Amino acid sequence: MTDCLELKDVTVRYGARFALDAVSFGVPQGAQAAVVGPNGAGKSTLFKAMVGLLPMVSGQVLLHGQLRADYKEPVAYVPQREEVDWRFPVTVFDVVAMGRYGRGKWLKRLTSADRRTVRESLDRMDVADLAHRPIGELSGGQQQRVFLARALAQEPHVLLLDEPFTGVDVSTREATLELLSGLRANGVTVLVSTHDLDLAASRFDVVVLLNRRLIHAGPPREVFTEEHLHEAFGGQMVVVDGRMIVVDQCCCGGDAEGGGSAGDGAGRDGR
Amino acid sequence: MIAWLTEPFSFAFMQRALIASIIVGIVCAIIGCYIVLRSMAFLGDALAHAILPGVAVAYLIGANLLAGALVAGVLVAIGISFVSRAGTIKEDTAIGIFFAAALALGVVLISTMGSYAVDLTHVLFGNVLGVTSADLWITAGLAVVVLGLVLLLYKRLLVVSFDPILGRTLGLNIHWLRTGLFLMLAATIVVALRTVGVALVAAMLVTPPAAAYLLTRRLPVMMLVSAVIGVVSSVFGLYASYYLDISTGGAIVLIATVIFVLAFLFAPRDGIVWRARRRAAAPRG
Numbered sequence: 001m002t003d004c005l006e007l008k009d010v011t012v013r014y015g016a017r018f019a020l021d022a023v024s025f026g027v028p029q030g031a032q033a034a035v036v037g038p039n040g041a042g043k044s045t046l047f048k049a050m051v052g053l054l055p056m057v058s059g060q061v062l063l064h065g066q067l068r069a070d071y072k073e074p075v076a077y078v079p080q081r082e083e084v085d086w087r088f089p090v091t092v093f094d095v096v097a098m099g100r101y102g103r104g105k106w107l108k109r110l111t112s113a114d115r116r117t118v119r120e121s122l123d124r125m126d127v128a129d130l131a132h133r134p135i136g137e138l139s140g141g142q143q144q145r146v147f148l149a150r151a152l153a154q155e156p157h158v159l160l161l162d163e164p165f166t167g168v169d170v171s172t173r174e175a176t177l178e179l180l181s182g183l184r185a186n187g188v189t190v191l192v193s194t195h196d197l198d199l200a201a202s203r204f205d206v207v208v209l210l211n212r213r214l215i216h217a218g219p220p221r222e223v224f225t226e227e228h229l230h231e232a233f234g235g236q237m238v239v240v241d242g243r244m245i246v247v248d249q250c251c252c253g254g255d256a257e258g259g260g261s262a263g264d265g266a267g268r269d270g271r
Numbered sequence: 272m273i274a275w276l277t278e279p280f281s282f283a284f285m286q287r288a289l290i291a292s293i294i295v296g297i298v299c300a301i302i303g304c305y306i307v308l309r310s311m312a313f314l315g316d317a318l319a320h321a322i323l324p325g326v327a328v329a330y331l332i333g334a335n336l337l338a339g340a341l342v343a344g345v346l347v348a349i350g351i352s353f354v355s356r357a358g359t360i361k362e363d364t365a366i367g368i369f370f371a372a373a374l375a376l377g378v379v380l381i382s383t384m385g386s387y388a389v390d391l392t393h394v395l396f397g398n399v400l401g402v403t404s405a406d407l408w409i410t411a412g413l414a415v416v417v418l419g420l421v422l423l424l425y426k427r428l429l430v431v432s433f434d435p436i437l438g439r440t441l442g443l444n445i446h447w448l449r450t451g452l453f454l455m456l457a458a459t460i461v462v463a464l465r466t467v468g469v470a471l472v473a474a475m476l477v478t479p480p481a482a483a484y485l486l487t488r489r490l491p492v493m494m495l496v497s498a499v500i501g502v503v504s505s506v507f508g509l510y511a512s513y514y515l516d517i518s519t520g521g522a523i524v525l526i527a528t529v530i531f532v533l534a535f536l537f538a539p540r541d542g543i544v545w546r547a548r549r550r551a552a553a554p555r556g
Contacts, residue, residue, distance in 0.1 A: 051440045077440050088308060088433045089490050098430055102441035106426050134488045150437075 003062075004029035004189040005158055010059035012042070012049050018212055019045045022059065025208055025217035029064075030187040032180060033217075034200035037210035038233050043193040044080055046210065047162045050191075051077045063158060074103065076156035078147050080163040080193075086136040092146050093131040096121055099153030121152040124182065126175055141172035148179060159183065161192045165199065177203070197224070197246055279513045287407050288399040288466075292505035292523070295466045295475065298414045300501030301421060301494050302459045303480040305452060308490075309432050313363060314351070314453070316473040317370035319460045321347040323377025323469065326394045331380065336394060337409045337461055344457030347373055352450040397468030397520035399509070406465055413458045420455055428452065429490060466505065467520035474524040479504065482531040485538040500530050 003026030012020040020042045027033045035043050048054040050061050052068060063071040076099070099121070100114040110118075122128040125145040130138060135146065144164065151159055164176045180203070183190055191208075194200055200207050200220065207223040209215040211232045216223045226244050229237050237246045279285045306315050325343020329336050351369050355362035393401060402410075421428070431438040431448050438445055456476075463472040483497035508523030515522075536544050 053436065053439055075440065077436070079436055084434050085308070085432075089484065089488050089493050090429075090433060091489060094489065095433075098426075098434070098437060101426050101430060107423070 003027055004031070004064055005033075005191065006062040006065075007046075007050070008060045008062065010046070010049055010061065011057045012045050012054055013057050020049065021213040023210070023214045024059075025206075025214060027189055027191060027206055030184070030189055031205040032184060032190040032192070032203070033206035033208055034204040035191060035193040035208045035210060036195070036197055036200050036232075037215075038236060041211045041232070043210060044162050047077065047079075047160050047191070047193065050160060051075060072103075073157045074154045075158045075160065076151035076154040077160045078144075078151050078162065078164065080166070084135075086143070088135070090135055091132050092122070092127060092135055092138070093118065095135055095146055096150045096153050099150040102154075117155065118153050121149040124152060124179065125149040139169075140167070141169040144168055144172055145175055148176065152179070156188060158189045159191070161190070163193050163195070165194050165196055276510075279510065284400055284402070285509075285513070287402045287404070288509060288519070289506070291399055291402045291407060291410055292466050292509050292519075293502050294410055294414045295463045296479075296501030296503075296505035296523075297498045298417055298459050298462050299472070299475040300479040300483070300497040302417060302455055303476040303501075304483070304490065304494050304497055305428060305432060306456065306476050307480040307484060311456075312473065312477050314366050315456060315460070315476040317351075317366045318344055318347060318453075318457055319469045319472045320377075321370050321373035322457070322460065322464075323394070324373055324380055327377050327380035327384075331384070335405060335409070337406055337464060340394075340464055341409075341413070341458065341461045343373065344461055345454055348453035348457040349450060352446070352453050356446055393468070394464060395468050395470050396518060397464070397466050397471065399466040399512075399519045402465050410462050410465065413462050417455050417458050417462070420451070424448070424451065467523055471520045471524045474527065475501065475504075478524070478527040478531050482527075482534040485534045485541050500527065504530065 005027040007026070008024050009022045010020055010024070011018065011022050023042075023046065035046060037043055045054060049056050050068070061068040063073070063075070068075075096118045097110060097114070100110055100118060105114075119128065119131075122131055125148050127142060127145050127149060130142060130146075135143065138146065148161075148164070151161075161176075165173055168176070180190060180192070192204070201224055202220075204220065206217065207220045208217040209223050209228055209232050215232045216228045226239065229244060229246055233246055237244060239245075280289060303315075306312055322340040322343040325339040325341070325346075326336050327339075328334075328343075329339020347369050351362070351365050354360060354369070355365040360368075427438070427443055427448055430441065431443060431445055435445055438448075459476070460469075460472050463475055467475055479500040480493065480497045482500050483493045487493040487496050504523050504527035507526050508519060511517060511522040511526070512519035534542070536542055539545065
């Protein structure tokens with residue numbers, strides 16, 4: 001069986017430094033994969049390279065065996081922090097409707113089917129009541145849900161979510177997890193980057209452990225071994241009484257606040 | 272009163288001036304929405320000054336000044352777009368270099384003419400009363416092209432202005448669209464040359480859209496309100512200049528500025544008067 005999503009020797013460089021060094025892995029059709037690794041491991045870089053926002057030095061991204069550039073089905077990508085001007089005069093509905101553009105629809109008006117899809121997507125992310133509000137008036141969590149709704153409105157075959165669980169409120173986190181369950185039923189292939197190792201181990205079919213190069217990719221049980229984790233996290237991991245503890249310091253400025261921010265870490269049995 | 276309103280337009284040159292002013296009010300106000308939302312006001316000002324050498328060359332060889340301005344505007348727009356694309360220099364730096372170089376070239380060319388020709392001061396400060404039929408045709412033609420492109424590219428420009436990353440993942444060519452917007456801006460500036468002149472065109476690109484931004488929440492409505500403000504400013508500026516015998520371009524820009532100040536103070540949501548009242552009411556409530 002060919003994988004829905006396949007990376008072959010993907011290499012990205014910032015100047016002389018390798019951000020990603022020959023990363024290869026595959027995700028089967030309809031599977032959900034979590035990309036984990038310490039800060040600076042290249043998780044966001046991987047996503048950007050996959051959607052063509054960053055040039056690759058070498059390597060290929062294949063979707064259903066086709067090169068990404070030749071693949072015409074929609075790939076939705078929700079970046080970690082949208083490079084979006086929140087003061088822009090658009091409503092929530094307008095933003096989600098943008099998910100229906102493309103696919104040769106740049107010149108056509110939205111059809112009633114398009115509008116229905118937009119409304120369903122708003123409903124699914126529980127932001128339908130905000131449809132006519134300007135995007136800038138929403139809270140951070142609501143804004144993220146709007147962008148997830150837009151990704152849904154794209155009716156993607158492949159969905160890439162960069163750190164959807166970082167810095168969001170509990171209800172947005174729950175809404176995102178529900179969305180993932182729903183997408184599983186629809187057979188959408190999903191790739192999510194996260195610092196939440198516990199979540200990666202419990203909710204995902206495939207885990208991709210990354211630290212500029214691929215440490216290991218496969219089912220969580222295979223990936224989360226002492227050896228692999230030590231390779232990825234180094235000093236951020238300790239073994240106490242045969243139990244491994246990984247402290248994955250999240251990206252959101254935890255340094256200044258000290259140990260309290262290590263709550264994203266997960267403790268798991270060694271074997 | 273009716274006579275007061277119609278009297279100026281018993282002259283053919285005033286009729287041409289009115290048509291030109293209305294076109295300028297609409298086109299500048301609509302393209303200006305992108306300029307304001309994408310924070311490109313500096314580019315608008317720079318492009319306006321950068322067309323000076325084109326005008327000077329056209330004057331020297333006896334060609335139509337607007338045609339010369341258009342050629343120069345297009346060349347500078349493409350130049351800025353490609354230099355900033357290389358990524359070694361930031362966009363505003365690239366704009367600054369092109370702007371100054373083109374302006375210097377214009378000044379040098381004009382200084383070779385011996386005396387500063389009257390026509391060239393009209394380029395700087397506008398002379399809407401001197402609009403010829405040929406000018407009017409060029410102006411109208413460019414306006415139709417620019418507004419047609421805004422309609423044709425509406426969704427694409429909306430996406431790349433609001434969220435360039437989505438634009439890229441939907442397969443849009445960001446660089447091509449940006450260059451296209453620069454070219455539309457260059458054409459718009461040429462359209463405005465006769466009415467407000469190089470020195471004040473940036474105001475017509477920025478002031479009506481900025482006022483409209485304070486009053487609206489969606490881009491199509493913002494464009495519409497901006498166009499209305501642009502037309503009102505142009506028409507009333509023309510009357511003011513006729514009856515008070517003042518510079519037309521200056522009068523148009525000052526009226527637009529008054530409208531902006533009113534919007535800034537009294538806009539229902541963002542106006543500082545209501546904000547102050549809300550703040551004053553808050554502690555008690």
